[in-house]
Amino acid sequence: MPTTRDAVLETLSRIVLPDGGDLVSRDMVRALSVEDDTVRFVIETHDPGRAAELEPVRAAAQAAVEALAGVTRASVVLTAHGPAPKAPSGEGLKIGRHPTPQAGPENPAGIDRILAVGSGKGGVGKSTVASNLAVALARRGRRVGLLDADIYGPSQPRMMGVTRRAASPDGKTIEPVVAHGVTMMSIGLMLDEGQAVVWRGPMLMGALQQLLSQVNWGPLDVLVVDLPPGTGDIQLTLCQRTRLTGAIVVSTPQDVALIDARKAIDMFGKLGTPVLGLIENMSTYVCPNCGHEAHIFGHGGVAAEAEALGVPLLGALPLALDVRLAGDAGQPVALGEGPQAEAYAHIAARLVGGGMA
Ligand SMILES: Nc1ncnc2c1ncn2[C@@H]1O[C@H](COP(=O)(O)OP(=O)(O)OP(=O)(O)O)[C@@H](O)[C@H]1O
Numbered sequence: 310m311p312t313t314r315d316a317v318l319e320t321l322s323r324i325v326l327p328d329g330g331d332l333v334s335r336d337m338v339r340a341l342s343v344e345d346d347t348v349r350f351v352i353e354t355h356d357p358g359r360a361a362e363l364e365p366v367r368a369a370a371q372a373a374v375e376a377l378a379g380v381t382r383a384s385v386v387l388t389a390h391g392p393a394p395k396a397p398s399g400e401g402l403k404i405g406r407h408p409t410p411q412a413g414p415e416n417p418a419g420i421d422r423i424l425a426v427g428s429g430k431g432g433v434g435k436s437t438v439a440s441n442l443a444v445a446l447a448r449r450g451r452r453v454g455l456l457d458a459d460i461y462g463p464s465q466p467r468m469m470g471v472t473r474r475a476a477s478p479d480g481k482t483i484e485p486v487v488a489h490g491v492t493m494m495s496i497g498l499m500l501d502e503g504q505a506v507v508w509r510g511p512m513l514m515g516a517l518q519q520l521l522s523q524v525n526w527g528p529l530d531v532l533v534v535d536l537p538p539g540t541g542d543i544q545l546t547l548c549q550r551t552r553l554t555g556a557i558v559v560s561t562p563q564d565v566a567l568i569d570a571r572k573a574i575d576m577f578g579k580l581g582t583p584v585l586g587l588i589e590n591m592s593t594y595v596c597p598n599c600g601h602e603a604h605i606f607g608h609g610g611v612a613a614e615a616e617a618l619g620v621p622l623l624g625a626l627p628l629a630l631d632v633r634l635a636g637d638a639g640q641p642v643a644l645g646e647g648p649q650a651e652a653y654a655h656i657a658a659r660l661v662g663g664g665m666a
Pocket residue numbers: 428430431432433434435436437438459462464537538590591626627628629630632633634636637
């Protein structure tokens with residue numbers, strides 16, 4: 310039987326580093342994949358000077374993984390990137406300014422469709438859905454971009470496993486980062502960890518405009534935009550300044566989440582953005598030990614809402630530990646196999662089939 314990601318990570322958490330901690334606790338494992346009897350991953354350090362010192366660690370990690378049952382080959386690469394630039398900008402290009410006038414709604418050149426993933430309430434899993442949907446669409450062969458428009462609380466760098474900085478070699482355009490086959494950009498790629506964005510609305514709107522128009526997105530079939538929660542300046546700017554294909558609204562079945570989801574749907578309606586469907590996240594929980602199913606946040610509320618609104622329920626995604634762990638590890642669950650990945654693949658297929666992605 311092939312090994313599992315968890316077994317590999319468990320093994321790697323026992324590989325200690327010369328300066329303390331282990332490969333997992335120090336967040337140095339990237340792009341881990343398990344395919345049949347082959348395991349591949351990258352050990353990433355930000356200090357090129359440590360590459361030689363870490364070679365024995367790489368060799369030990371390879372040997373330990375190859376000793377696991379079900380593994381015949383482990384391919385382990387050590388990469389060392391230079392230190393990240395300090396400024397909250399891509400060298401020469403500052404993000405954050407007042408918006409500039411625009412004749413009417415327009416999409417950045419080369420972007421065929423834009424899908425907004427929104428929610429009313431925070432914490433319902435919108436960023437998780439956005440990253441997984443982007444990955445699932447990329448797995449279907451679509452050219453996908455992911456824009457983290459949650460400027461106050463960007464979470465896509467972590468969810469997509471990106472620690473590199475976005476750069477602006479010419480001081481005019483920003484080079485996005487590619488992760489898991491998805492071209493992505495987030496203000497988090499230009500800030501130091503822990504650094505807050507303290508801006509009023511107009512600065513936010515200008516920043517979003519820059520992230521759309523000054524990022525070198527390249528040709529894309531679809532750009533997935535992870536919106537912040539609520540119905541504020543970012544949502545308004547995106548809906549008014551671009552030609553959105555539509556919005557997907559994520560909610561849990563809980564009443565307080567649904568009340569806010571209704572507000573988000575109402576906002577999209579007022580702004581003339583079609584709501585392509587709803588996704589119920591954390592819809593059920595199946596105990597991995599005893600198989601008991603619990604409806605922690607209620608049951609069926611989003612399906613009923615979708616029916617009342619006459620929009621499709623695109624999916625009902627369970628609350629599952631592997632979804633949270635995958636998000637925290639920067640390896641969206643849609644990258645792998647299993648019921649969660651299949652659920653996202655199904656939503657992606659539906660969107661592609663309908664010409665929406
Ligand atoms: N189906 C799920 N099963 C388990 N955990 C989940 C699931 N969906 C999301 N989570 C976890 O819940 C937390 C919140 O999710 P996420 O950040 O995607 O929500 P959000 O709506 O984007 O939040 P915010 O309002 O901060 O933007 C994360 O830790 C995420 O890993």
